[in-house]
Amino acid sequence: MAYTIGNAIIYTGDEIIEDGYISFDDRVISTGKMDDLKSKVNYDAHGMLLMPAWVNAHTHIYSALARGMNIYFNPKTFTQILDQLWWKLDRNLGQAEIEASAYAAAADLIHSGVSTIFDHHSSQNFIKGSLAILKKVIVDTAGMRGIFCHETSDRDGTQIESIEENIDFYKLNRSGTVAGMMGLHASFTLSDTTLREVSKVCDGKIPIHIHVAEGIEDEVYSINDYGLRVIERLDKHGLTIPNSIYAHCIHVDESEAEMIGKSKGFIANATQSNMNNAVGIADIGMLSKRAKVVIGDDGFGFSPPFDLRITPLGQKIAKNSPTAFSTSDLKSLIDNTFELASNHLNLKFGKIKTEYVADLMVIDYRSPTPVSKENFWDHIFFGIGSPVRSLFINGKPVMIDGEIKTFDEDEVKKESRRIARILWNKVK
Numbered sequence: 103m104a105y106t107i108g109n110a111i112i113y114t115g116d117e118i119i120e121d122g123y124i125s126f127d128d129r130v131i132s133t134g135k136m137d138d139l140k141s142k143v144n145y146d147a148h149g150m151l152l153m154p155a156w157v158n159a160h161t162h163i164y165s166a167l168a169r170g171m172n173i174y175f176n177p178k179t180f181t182q183i184l185d186q187l188w189w190k191l192d193r194n195l196g197q198a199e200i201e202a203s204a205y206a207a208a209a210d211l212i213h214s215g216v217s218t219i220f221d222h223h224s225s226q227n228f229i230k231g232s233l234a235i236l237k238k239v240i241v242d243t244a245g246m247r248g249i250f251c252h253e254t255s256d257r258d259g260t261q262i263e264s265i266e267e268n269i270d271f272y273k274l275n276r277s278g279t280v281a282g283m284m285g286l287h288a289s290f291t292l293s294d295t296t297l298r299e300v301s302k303v304c305d306g307k308i309p310i311h312i313h314v315a316e317g318i319e320d321e322v323y324s325i326n327d328y329g330l331r332v333i334e335r336l337d338k339h340g341l342t343i344p345n346s347i348y349a350h351c352i353h354v355d356e357s358e359a360e361m362i363g364k365s366k367g368f369i370a371n372a373t374q375s376n377m378n379n380a381v382g383i384a385d386i387g388m389l390s391k392r393a394k395v396v397i398g399d400d401g402f403g404f405s406p407p408f409d410l411r412i413t414p415l416g417q418k419i420a421k422n423s424p425t426a427f428s429t430s431d432l433k434s435l436i437d438n439t440f441e442l443a444s445n446h447l448n449l450k451f452g453k454i455k456t457e458y459v460a461d462l463m464v465i466d467y468r469s470p471t472p473v474s475k476e477n478f479w480d481h482i483f484f485g486i487g488s489p490v491r492s493l494f495i496n497g498k499p500v501m502i503d504g505e506i507k508t509f510d511e512d513e514v515k516k517e518s519r520r521i522a523r524i525l526w527n528k529v530k
């Protein structure tokens with residue numbers, strides 16, 4: 103039975119339909135002007151904006167309970183940020199903490215209009231079965247789509263267990279709503295022995311999801327210890343696999359970006375997180391000429407609209423030029439992010455057209471100026487911040503008029519606050 107949203111300004115990915123309607127089941131069936139609609143309307147958008155829901159190309163659900171945690175924190179380098187905060191946190195995550203993190207993140211993501219996430223998980227003392235917990239909450243309960251992996255790293259000696267978790271999950275979960283990848287922390291915490299093992303199991307087919315040159319030390323260690331830059335090292339091990347995600351790439355050089363592009367990999371940018379960690383700002387212009395750049399949030403807030411504004415601002419300030427990054431550059435990044443989701447889930451994302459997935463959001467954006475296909479991304483960039491009122495994923499209503507329909511948000515937040523208190527007492 104088709105569901106119809108009417109009286110919306112629809113951005114289809116290619117054009118604007120004013121006074122539009124859309125009918126869908128799990129896919130888009132038809133769109134057009136209200137005057138041409140024959141069936142009844144199930145949801146009246148009252149002139150609000152309807153567009154494809156967001157995809158988040160790099161996030162960390164496991165960071166959700168860190169918000170407001172007070173521990174000793176005085177890092178001088180990026181590695182010290184990991185050591186003083188994230189590695190302490192992830193060693194203390196068990197089943198209850200992972201589940202609470204997933205619900206807390208899901209609530210924020212849904213309110214921000216996100217349908218699909220590429221999550222990079224880490225719980226170094228609870229590895230086996232950790233990805234199934236994320237899937238149960240994010241996909242089975244919240245009704246979102248997720249591509250999950252566990253962070254393989256030599257730092258705690260758990261690398262083999264992580265590789266197994268990634269492979270087991272990848273083999274079991276390959277549908278239009280869930281998939282797996284091979285999660286790797288970063289070159290500087292992975293030995294050659296581990297990379298050889300990863301290479302063997304990935305066999306050039308299972309894409310990797312890894313942090314690359316987020317801090318300058320990743321490149322420095324790689325060059326000093328292996329005589330290779332980070333991407334060269336991964337390539338030597340046969341790990342530049344199509345549809346892999348290389349998060350950050352702030353300090354890669356042109357030849358590394360070239361290698362990522364040639365291998366059909368994607369570079370995930372997360373400017374907001376990079377600013378927070380003071381690790382630098384990736385040169386998106388340089389990277390984009392050579393590879394496809396996508397947008398993630400690195401677990402900083404689960405709110406793509408913030409990243410959509412900060413990404414261009416970061417480029418402008420880094421280049422000292424108000425024309426360093428245009429809103430059409432922003433559109434390219436978003437289109438790439440939809441393409442990444444399409445490649446992993448074997449469905450069409452990012453447009454409101456027949457056969458595309460019915461992942462749609464209704465934003466309470468009532469423009470003070472005309473909206474056209476030419477200026478649509480100016481509206482997104484300058485006018486962003488309007489609340490997402492309703493979200494449909496896979497054709498199903500996940501949030502209607504600000505209320506999440508797939509779980510009880512108040513209950514979930516109450517529980518996550520309880521679990522966070524316990525967790526904070528454990529993280530020293």
Ligand SMILES: [Zn+2]
Nearest residue numbers: 222313349400
């Ligand atoms: Zn990250």
